[in-house]
Structures are given as C-alpha cells and as structure tokens.
Amino acid sequence: MRSHWRDGDRTRSVEVTRLETGHYRVRVDGAELEIAVEPLGEGRARLAVGGEHTVVEVTVVDQRRFVRLGAMDFVFERRARSRGPSAGAPGLEAPMPGVVTRVLVAVGDAVRRGQPLLAVEAMKMEHVIRAPHDGRELAEPP
Amino acid sequence: MFRTVLIANRGEIACRIAATLRTMGVRSVAVCSEADRGARHTRVADDVRVLGPAEPRASYLDVEALLEAARSSGAQAVHPGYGFLAENADFAAAVEAAGLTFIGPAPEHIRAAGDKRAARAVAERVSVPVVPGAGGADVAALATAARAIQYPVMVKAALGGGGKGMRIVTGEAELAEAVESTRRLALAGFGDDAVYLEKHVEKPRHVEVQVLGDGRGEAIHLFERDCSLQRRHQKVIEECPAPAVDDELRGRLVTAAVAFARALKYRGAGTVEFLLGKGGAFWFLEMNTRLQVEHPVTEMVTGLDLVRLQLEQAVEGALPLAQSEVVRRGHAIEARIYAEDAARNFLPQAGIAARVRWPQGPFVRVDAGVESGDQVPVHYDPILAKVVAAGMTREAALARLAWALDESLVHGVVTNLPFLRAVVRAHSMTRAEVDTEWVEREFLAGFAAVAGAPAPELALAAAALFEAAGNSQASRGAGDDSRPARADAFQAAGRWRLPGL
Numbered sequence: 193m194r195s196h197w198r199d200g201d202r203t204r205s206v207e208v209t210r211l212e213t214g215h216y217r218v219r220v221d222g223a224e225l226e227i228a229v230e231p232l233g234e235g236r237a238r239l240a241v242g243g244e245h246t247v248v249e250v251t252v253v254d255q256r257r258f259v260r261l262g263a264m265d266f267v268f269e270r271r272a273r274s275r276g277p278s279a280g281a282p283g284l285e286a287p288m289p290g291v292v293t294r295v296l297v298a299v300g301d302a303v304r305r306g307q308p309l310l311a312v313e314a315m316k317m318e319h320v321i322r323a324p325h326d327g328r329e330l331a332e333p334p
Numbered sequence: 335m336f337r338t339v340l341i342a343n344r345g346e347i348a349c350r351i352a353a354t355l356r357t358m359g360v361r362s363v364a365v366c367s368e369a370d371r372g373a374r375h376t377r378v379a380d381d382v383r384v385l386g387p388a389e390p391r392a393s394y395l396d397v398e399a400l401l402e403a404a405r406s407s408g409a410q411a412v413h414p415g416y417g418f419l420a421e422n423a424d425f426a427a428a429v430e431a432a433g434l435t436f437i438g439p440a441p442e443h444i445r446a447a448g449d450k451r452a453a454r455a456v457a458e459r460v461s462v463p464v465v466p467g468a469g470g471a472d473v474a475a476l477a478t479a480a481r482a483i484q485y486p487v488m489v490k491a492a493l494g495g496g497g498k499g500m501r502i503v504t505g506e507a508e509l510a511e512a513v514e515s516t517r518r519l520a521l522a523g524f525g526d527d528a529v530y531l532e533k534h535v536e537k538p539r540h541v542e543v544q545v546l547g548d549g550r551g552e553a554i555h556l557f558e559r560d561c562s563l564q565r566r567h568q569k570v571i572e573e574c575p576a577p578a579v580d581d582e583l584r585g586r587l588v589t590a591a592v593a594f595a596r597a598l599k600y601r602g603a604g605t606v607e608f609l610l611g612k613g614g615a616f617w618f619l620e621m622n623t624r625l626q627v628e629h630p631v632t633e634m635v636t637g638l639d640l641v642r643l644q645l646e647q648a649v650e651g652a653l654p655l656a657q658s659e660v661v662r663r664g665h666a667i668e669a670r671i672y673a674e675d676a677a678r679n680f681l682p683q684a685g686i687a688a689r690v691r692w693p694q695g696p697f698v699r700v701d702a703g704v705e706s707g708d709q710v711p712v713h714y715d716p717i718l719a720k721v722v723a724a725g726m727t728r729e730a731a732l733a734r735l736a737w738a739l740d741e742s743l744v745h746g747v748v749t750n751l752p753f754l755r756a757v758v759r760a761h762s763m764t765r766a767e768v769d770t771e772w773v774e775r776e777f778l779a780g781f782a783a784v785a786g787a788p789a790p791e792l793a794l795a796a797a798a799l800f801e802a803a804g805n806s807q808a809s810r811g812a813g814d815d816s817r818p819a820r821a822d823a824f825q826a827a828g829r830w831r832l833p834g835l
Binding site for chain 2: 193195197199200201202204206208210216218220221223225227229235237239241246248249250251252253257258259260261263264265266267268270293313
C-alpha cells in the first residue's frame with residue numbers, strides 16, 4: 193500500500209508491503225526497511241528493524257499523524273496523492289488559525305513578492321502574511 | 335480564611351491556583367468563556383461560571399461579567415492569576431468596591447508599579463539604577479528621545495509585561511510603525527494604548543526578585559530567579575537561584591527589590607525585574623504586581639506555596655512569615671510548554687490536544703492546563719503547561735528537566751517541546767552562559783536546520799504502518815459489516831485503537 197505524507201516542506205511517499213503477520217517491508221523515498229511490528233496498545237508499538245527495537249506512538253488527528261519515536265516527535269499530514277511543486281490553485285493558506293485584523297490590499301491590486309497582504313492575530317501576537325510571488329489580488333479572504 | 339475564592343483566569347494558572355485552594359479547604363470558582371466550556375480549569379474547580387463569548391474582551395476581560403460571577407457564586411475574594419486583568423487597577427478597584435477582596439496589591443500599587451514611567455520614578459527615588467528611557471504618545475517626541483538615548487531602543491506596552499507587545503527598534507525608520515503596532519496590541523491586550531521606550535542593553539541577563547509586602551511598608555524577599563532564556567523577549571526557561579549571581583550580588587539585588595517594594599508600601603506578592611549586565615551592574619526594569627508564570631521555581635527551592643502566602647497575607651494583613659524563615663535549598667528549573675510550532679517560526683497552534691501525557695518522577699512538578707482530549711483555542715496565550723524539575727545542584731535539576739521534557743507528550747497540537755529538549759541540552763545552557771538574546775543570536779539557526787531536516791525513515795514508516803495495519807484488517811472484514819471501514823479498521827487492529835476514534 194502506497195501513501196503520501198507531508199513532512200515539513202516536502203512530500204514523501206511510503207510503500208508498505210505485508211510479508212506475514214506483524215512483518216512488513218516498508219520503502220520510504222527509496223530506502224527499504226524490514227520491520228517487525230509488535231502492537232503495545234493505544235497507538236503504541238514496538239518496531240524491530242534489524243536488531244534494533246524502538247517504541248513508537250502514533251496519534252491520528254484528522255489527516256495528521258503525530259508520531260513519537262523514542263524521545264522525538266514528528267507530525268506528518270496524509271496527502272491524497274503525490275503533488276508536484278505548489279503550482280496548484282492560486283491562493284494562500286493561513287499559517288495558523290487566527291483572526292484577520294487588517295487587510296492590506298484590495299481586489300485587483302497588483303502585488304509584488306514579499307508585499308504584506310494581511311495581518312492575522314492569534315494568541316496576542318500579530319503575524320503579517322506576505323505575497324509568495326508577484327501577482328494580482330483576485331479575491332478577498334473569506 | 336475565605337470560604338470561596340473566584341479565580342479570574344483560565345488554563346494552567348487557574349488549575350494551579352485551584353490546587354492550593356483545595357489544599358486549604360477553600361471552595362474554588364472557575365470562570366470560562368464559551369470556547370473554554372469543559373476546559374480543565376473548570377473541571378478542577380468546585381463551581382464554574384460562564385462569562386461570555388470567546389473573545390477575551392467579552393469574557394476574561396469583562397469586569398462586570400466577572401463581578402456577577404463572583405456575586406452569584408458567593409465568592410469573598412478574587413484571585414486574578416497572571417495576564418488578563420491581573421495588573422488592571424480598575425479591575426482591582428471594582429473588586430474592592432463590590433465588597434470583595436482582591437488577592438493582590440491595592441489599585442494604587444498596580445498603577446504605580448504597572449505604569450513603567452511611574453515605576454522608574456520610584457526606583458530613582460530609592461536609588462535603584464534604571465535603564466534610560468522615555469514614554470508618551472507623540473511619535474515625534476519618542477523619536478527625539480530615542481535619538482538622545484541612542485538606538486537600539488525597545489518599544490513596550492506601558493501596561494504590558496511578560497514580553498507581550500515588545501519590539502526592538504534599530505533605527506528611526508522603524509520607529510513609527512513599531513509604536514503604532516505596539517499601541518494596537520497594547521489596546522487589545524491590556525486595554526490601554528500607552529507605550530514606553532527605553533535603551534536596549536545588549537547581552538543582558540534577566541534576573542528578578544520575588545517580594546512579598548504587607549501594604550504598610552514592610553516587605554521581604556523570596557530570593558531571585560534567572561529568566562534569561564527568552565525568545566523574542568518571552569521567557570522560556572527560568573531558574574532559581576540565578577547562576578550568574580553570587581552572594582554579594584544577591585545581597586545587592588534583594589536589597590534593591592525590597593527597598594522598591596517598601597517605597598510603594600506594596601501589598602501581596604510581586605516581582606521586581608532587573609537587567610543584569612557585565613561585572614554585576616544591574617538596572618531596574620519593571621515590577622510585576624502579580625504571581626509570575628515562573629513562581630514554581632521559587633516554591634521548589636524555598637518550600638513555600640506562593641498562592642497560599644498570597645491568601646494568608648490577604649486575610650491577615652500582616653506578612654505570614656519573617657525574612658529569617660525564608661531559606662533556600664538546591665536548584666529548580668522550569669520550562670514553559672507552548673502550543674507553537676518551533677519548526678515554523680513558532681507560529682501559535684490550536685486544535686484538540688488528543689493525547690497528552692506529563693512526566694511523573696522524583697523532584698518533577700507539572701502545572702498543566704490540558705489533558706488528553708482538551709481543546710486549545712486560538713483566542714488565548716498559547717501556554718499549555720509548566721514543567722519544573724529540582725535537584726541539589728543546577729546540574730541535577732537540569733538533567734531531570736531534560737528527562738521530564740523527553741517524557742512529556744502532547745499529540746494533536748504542535749508544541750515547542752522539540753525546541754525545549756534541544757535548548758536544555760545546549761552547551762551554553764549547561765554552562766549557564768545564556769543572555770536574553772542568546773536564542774536568536776546563537777541557537778535558532780542551528781535548531782531550524784535540525785527541525786527542518788527530513789524526519790527519520792522509521793518515523794514515516796510508523797505513520798504508514800499504523801494505516802496499513804488497520805487497512806489490511808479492514809479489507810478482510812469489508813462487506814461483512816456496514817460500519818465505516820476506518821473505524822472498523824482500528825477496532826480490528828485492536829490495540830492500535832486510539833482515544834477519540
């Protein structure tokens with residue numbers, strides 16, 4: 193089974209093949225691992241790779257997977273399919289939930305890369321969202 | 335003692351105050367916004383009142399709603415915690431006008447200490463050195479003052495604190511924008527748009543002294559704390575005692591702090607903050623007229639419960655203990671757990687903290703505002719918890735803190751835990767050689783490189799295996815059952831199942 197995950201700025205693909213109960217071959221971006229999985233309950237499992245054992249803990253929140261590996265935490269986001277470089281629909285995604293306090297451009301305005309577009313306030317801090325590239329403002333934020 | 339106390343706050347500090355009230359046999363009343371219904375701080379209290387909508391101004395900053403909550407719940411006193419209305423003199427006055435006790439200083443102390451210009455005047459009067467600065471509303475006048483004291487300068491909300499609404503300005507070109515932005519945030523956060531600017535002392539340490547006053551001119555200290563490890567002027571790690579302070583310097587610092595508190599005839603618990611320069615020089619920064627986020631490190635080394643002392647002082651008037659009864663032993667260090675993504679410029683995070691686990695072990699204390707399944711709303715300060723560790727030496731306390739941070743787990747909302755785990759292991763931290771600008775100057779770039787690196791293959795494999803282990807079972811069971819395949823998958827996988835699924 194093939195799946196795609198957002199890891200920071202990159203999308204990574206993972207292919208899992210079940211060899212026998214509790215044994216899998218996992219290919220991550222071309223690297224291949226043979227992993228024995230011992231479920232420990234509540235999203236926890238002991239993974240054995242070669243002679244090394246690691247306890248992992250996975251929590252599912254919508255499309256995100258929070259993974260504890262030893263004393264390290266990672267967050268991946270499930271992607272429906274592999275995406276090319278972000279040449280998709282025009283638009284911007286807010287970097288965090290918050291309240292838009294100021295809109296600094298109007299519909300139809302030409303904007304330059306780096307120009308402030310919006311101010312978003314979250315948790316008492318203000319963040320200015322800037323244009324990722326040159327363009328034209330097509331629509332106001334909803 | 336009071337029978338009932340209303341806690342005019344939320345999150346971890348409301349939980350921490352409720353814990354002491356419980357141990358004293360005092361009934362606690364929590365308040366919450368509609369966004370915080372069912373939050374942990376409402377669950378640990380004996381009673382709860384809903385104040386209003388999520389926006390702070392319509393809930394935690396709504397004085398009338400708070401007074402009504404106090405009246406309807408039979409509270410005799412109000413504990414403001416930190417933030418929100420804790421340093422709002424009008425609120426303290428309104429509480430007292432309603433015939434209730436405000437667990438904190440008198441309104442005039444809050445005005446005198448909370449207004450940075452007035453506080454500096456008091457410091458100068460008692461011969462405590464102050465950082466050169468100026469206040470006012472006129473940008474042109476501020477620009478003139480900034481030229482006189484020389485850039486870089488710091489622009490602050492006059493009623494602010496805790497690093498909120500502070501900006502470093504390196505030249506006149508940035509000044510007008512910084513003043514305007516600080517003013518807007520000051521109005522939103524503290525209800526007053528007054529700003530203040532002062533000379534920015536480079537590479538300073540932040541050292542502060544915990545004081546307790548009786549409101550009649552007597553005051554004692556509970557030693558100092560070092561809060562130099564900051565990010566953007568927001569404290570991240572705090573400790574007691576301060577590693578850069580020897581007995582001689584400690585003596586001068588606590589003497590200055592006590593002199594300041596006595597000059598104000600300060601009442602209750604407060605903190606006098608100093609910038610510590612090279613060679614033992616220090617300058618008065620400000621006084622915080624409230625319980626501080628970092629108060630647990632003082633509690634861990636003195637064995638004193640500061641909330642309890644606040645209540646005893648409020649009831650008895652006199653100081654609940656003499657200076658000679660305040661002794662310290664060992665070392666304590668605190669780390670603040672924030673819902674913010676250190677790998678993405680520390681952007682605040684919100685959502686459901688689906689799985690939360692705090693460390694339990696010798697000499698480890700956690701003050702937490704969330705448990706598994708709790709909401710982290712967008713509207714408030716992103717602090718989730720304080721993790722504190724103690725030891726006979728700084729080295730022992732720091733090692734325990736590192737372990738405690740490793741043991742801490744928050745899944746569902748991204749936190750600064752990876753950042754904290756890296757910070758407590760940094761050489762400068764183990765050698766106690768950090769100043770308030772160290773994080774930005776020496777740590778962040780290296781951390782960002784590590785945080786931005788691809789995750790280990792095994793971590794991704796774990797995420798995908800979780801899916802595969804479920805789905806392979808689901809496909810086997812499909813057709814037998816009309817239940818949703820995913821839910822069924824995790825049930826079939828049995829022990830892979832998670833809370834909330």
